[in-house]
Amino acid sequence: MAKATSRGTSALSHRSAETRCKLLEAAGPIFAEKGLNGVTVREICGRAGVNIAAIHYHFGDKERLYIATVRYARERRAEQYPFPDWDAAVSEAERLHGFVETILRRMLEPDVPWQTRLLMREVLRPTEACRELVEDYFRPDFERLVEIVRALMPGRPSAREARQAALSVMGQCLLYRIAGEIVRQLVSEDEYEEAYTVESLTDHICRFSLAACRAWESAQ
Amino acid sequence: MAKATSRGTSALSHRSAETRCKLLEAAGPIFAEKGLNGVTVREICGRAGVNIAAIHYHFGDKERLYIATVRYARERRAEQYPFPDWDAAVSEAERLHGFVETILRRMLEPDVPWQTRLLMREVLRPTEACRELVEDYFRPDFERLVEIVRALMPGRPSAREARQAALSVMGQCLLYRIAGEIVRQLVSEDEYEEAYTVESLTDHICRFSLAACRAWESAQ
Amino acid sequence: MAKATSRGTSALSHRSAETRCKLLEAAGPIFAEKGLNGVTVREICGRAGVNIAAIHYHFGDKERLYIATVRYARERRAEQYPFPDWDAAVSEAERLHGFVETILRRMLEPDVPWQTRLLMREVLRPTEACRELVEDYFRPDFERLVEIVRALMPGRPSAREARQAALSVMGQCLLYRIAGEIVRQLVSEDEYEEAYTVESLTDHICRFSLAACRAWESAQ
Amino acid sequence: MAKATSRGTSALSHRSAETRCKLLEAAGPIFAEKGLNGVTVREICGRAGVNIAAIHYHFGDKERLYIATVRYARERRAEQYPFPDWDAAVSEAERLHGFVETILRRMLEPDVPWQTRLLMREVLRPTEACRELVEDYFRPDFERLVEIVRALMPGRPSAREARQAALSVMGQCLLYRIAGEIVRQLVSEDEYEEAYTVESLTDHICRFSLAACRAWESAQ
DNA sequence: AATGAATGAGCCTTCATTCAT
DNA sequence: GATGAATGAAGGCTCATTCAT
Numbered sequence A, B, C, D: 001m002a003k004a005t006s007r008g009t010s011a012l013s014h015r016s017a018e019t020r021c022k023l024l025e026a027a028g029p030i031f032a033e034k035g036l037n038g039v040t041v042r043e044i045c046g047r048a049g050v051n052i053a054a055i056h057y058h059f060g061d062k063e064r065l066y067i068a069t070v071r072y073a074r075e076r077r078a079e080q081y082p083f084p085d086w087d088a089a090v091s092e093a094e095r096l097h098g099f100v101e102t103i104l105r106r107m108l109e110p111d112v113p114w115q116t117r118l119l120m121r122e123v124l125r126p127t128e129a130c131r132e133l134v135e136d137y138f139r140p141d142f143e144r145l146v147e148i149v150r151a152l153m154p155g156r157p158s159a160r161e162a163r164q165a166a167l168s169v170m171g172q173c174l175l176y177r178i179a180g181e182i183v184r185q186l187v188s189e190d191e192y193e194e195a196y197t198v199e200s201l202t203d204h205i206c207r208f209s210l211a212a213c214r215a216w217e218s219a220q
Numbered sequence E: 001a002a003t004g005a006a007t008g009a010g011c012c013t014t015c016a017t018t019c020a021t
Numbered sequence F: 001g002a003t004g005a006a007t008g009a010a011g012g013c014t015c016a017t018t019c020a021t
Helices: A002-006 A014-034 A041-048 A053-059 A062-077 A092-108 A114-124 A130-152 A159-178 A180-187 A189-195 A198-214 B014-034 B041-048 B054-059 B062-075 B092-108 B114-124 B130-152 B159-178 B180-187 B189-195 B198-214 C002-006 C014-034 C041-048 C053-059 C062-077 C092-108 C114-124 C130-152 C159-178 C180-187 C189-195 C198-214 D014-034 D041-048 D054-059 D062-075 D092-108 D114-124 D130-152 D159-178 D180-187 D189-195 D198-214
Strands: none
Touching: A014 A041, A014 A053, A014 A062, A014 A114, A041 A053, A053 A062, A062 A114, A062 A130, A092 A114, A092 A130, A092 A159, A092 A198, A114 A130, A114 A159, A130 A159, A130 A198, A130 B180, A159 A180, A159 A198, A159 B159, A159 B180, A159 B189, A159 B198, A180 A189, A180 B130, A180 B159, A189 B159, A198 B159, A198 B198, B014 B041, B014 B054, B014 B062, B014 B114, B041 B054, B054 B062, B062 B114, B062 B130, B092 B114, B092 B130, B092 B159, B092 B198, B114 B130, B130 B159, B130 B198, B159 B180, B159 B198, B180 B189, C014 C041, C014 C053, C014 C062, C014 C114, C041 C053, C041 C062, C053 C062, C062 C114, C062 C130, C092 C114, C092 C130, C092 C159, C092 C198, C114 C130, C114 C159, C130 C159, C130 C198, C130 D180, C159 C180, C159 C198, C159 D159, C159 D180, C159 D189, C159 D198, C180 C189, C180 D130, C180 D159, C189 D159, C198 D159, C198 D198, D014 D041, D014 D054, D014 D062, D014 D114, D041 D054, D054 D062, D062 D114, D062 D130, D092 D114, D092 D130, D092 D159, D092 D198, D114 D130, D130 D159, D130 D198, D159 D180, D159 D198, D180 D189
């Protein structure tokens, strides 16, 4: 266990870093699909082409490999589908549109990379890996949305009100990721294919949310 | 495996039916809490007070017991937290409020009957058992919500528009079931305990959705 | 784990009892030779001719099998080399002689049965199995010896003094079991074979101990 | 394995000797406490601050390190708790007292140096390393005791009789090392703590043995 | 119609050892 | 002369399943 416990970020030999990386890349898609308990270390090591003891050596045990994989997914994930970098002149409505579209695209695009699927899994069934994920990854996006929404609401909504409104936007987005199959069945196959693309969902959610925000009246 | 393959609804002896029922009643709450893979057949049989071979005898294997349990849950669906039976005089806004509150209660209250919790689990990770579940469990509720929402929207919204609006309401509700832990962390423990009860969530979601519906303008 | 936890002494089926017995008989000699940690469950099951899961089923885990084996050894052991059943007319010196001889014979006879070797191992490295072993098995013998020794000591030795004298007798006996190899080397091979038989050791220990007891003066 | 097979006492570089020594010093206390099989090479190397491959390099494998450690312990045998250096005027009874006390202290005191504890362990479960150990470690002490005892016995006891008497003394001492836990249980926790200290055990064993020796009558 | 016992595949982990610098 | 990484063989245990009454 020498390695797993005394690991630092520096001075890793090339071989070591390579094996770690092979393990993370192999474990990622499998964890994303089946979750921590649905996966065997043999499967991971086999796919990574390393010895079964390597997990113990480099990560300590399966759970710590899982946590490392979530972290790795988060790091490798930020680049893809970044939020637009808005000019000061861009209207809040446009920002909302950009935000919603980015979120939906991240979640719904075909061939969603395993990194996203793994992070989504964490949302549904948080494990120990989730705490820092929320802080480092979700919170910045969320705070951004809160600011956009707040600017859209008339009067001076409290931070709490803005947060709740932002959550209402997020909920609308998440629905299609989480319960996509059910929605497809409820609205019929055909309508789904036609009217539930990223573009049209973005439009709908933005119109719905814009209307809600603009018509907002503070609860006293 | 004689029994499991030739199973019909008729001609079951009393004892046999009793054992089946004990198994279903025992398995239900456990599956609802831990899911198919988090449960051992020993645990189920132990709690049911039947022999460990009974699952094989009556259902074939664990997975088929699970499916049977979902079906059983649907059939015996506890009628707790039913939707209010609205008088014609009740306003649409009140109906929306009643609907949202009931949905949230079903999803968030801890003492919801296991049948409901098991069905909720199915929504999040659909299995084979899910298709028929949607039709006779979710669709009626969903259609009801569509009607409520449609009546709230000015002009003559198309069915498709009404459905999308209804999905926006559902998404807001589902968020707290799906990502409750993350919301708690995002808004802070304290605020969550105070402002994310069924009652206040109902208020927020209704105000948000009412505003959105009433301000709706048909997208040409 | 149904069986291991709910095991009672009654109503065990024939098969079950047979398998349990096969396991105990197979495990005994191996545990006696190599101790709890030196043995693998695969070895035990292989020698017993049962499936590897049988240990879990019948005993819970390896350690509980070990404890059961110690208990089994104790039960099967009492018959062999019992203490003589002394007539009231037998002198205390003769009783001491009989006691010491029986103890030595139990420990030193060639082909000591595995039961004895296992119990001896417990003496040297007590495990959890040891507590009840002492109470049920060693204490009765020990108390017997205490009474013999006490009767040999002049005056009215306290119970504590008698216990210590009895331990001095036991220590002399145990030495040849525990450190037999070393004694053999210290006194030379030849002398050992000739003068360290059960008979002559009995004589020596009795003479030494008798002299000590009879010359005892209470330490106020 | 170059080193392990061609190892001699000469021509070792300074660093090499240093690593060897660090390993021996680190392994000693751990082996003394847990024995050969209770210790992992990682633990030893970790505590020694050397690489895990060093054991193989310098000693071949774990077992040979163990043997080397026993040898090392014997060579560097700590001279704590040495026997008193008796003046010619000291009585035999006092010498016996000093001898017994020293032996008991070596075996029972917790802060005995690891070298002594490791050698004690060898006595109880002799390994390959034991033979030479007896010769140069135990025999001198034993012969000393034989002389003391012999002088205490009236008449002219044979060497053999004196050896047996000495063994009777040793057996009494060893008991508390070997079966301390069981004695504790037999005489009760309280009595043990109070009356089985090194001091009182010394008193008892000496009184018992002195009485036995002085009352000795040669067996014809 | 039901039971208790038995099965074997497979799980994660641990370890001493050896490889390649 | 020393190191860190890699190896593979077990290790104990768990599980859903099936056998034999």
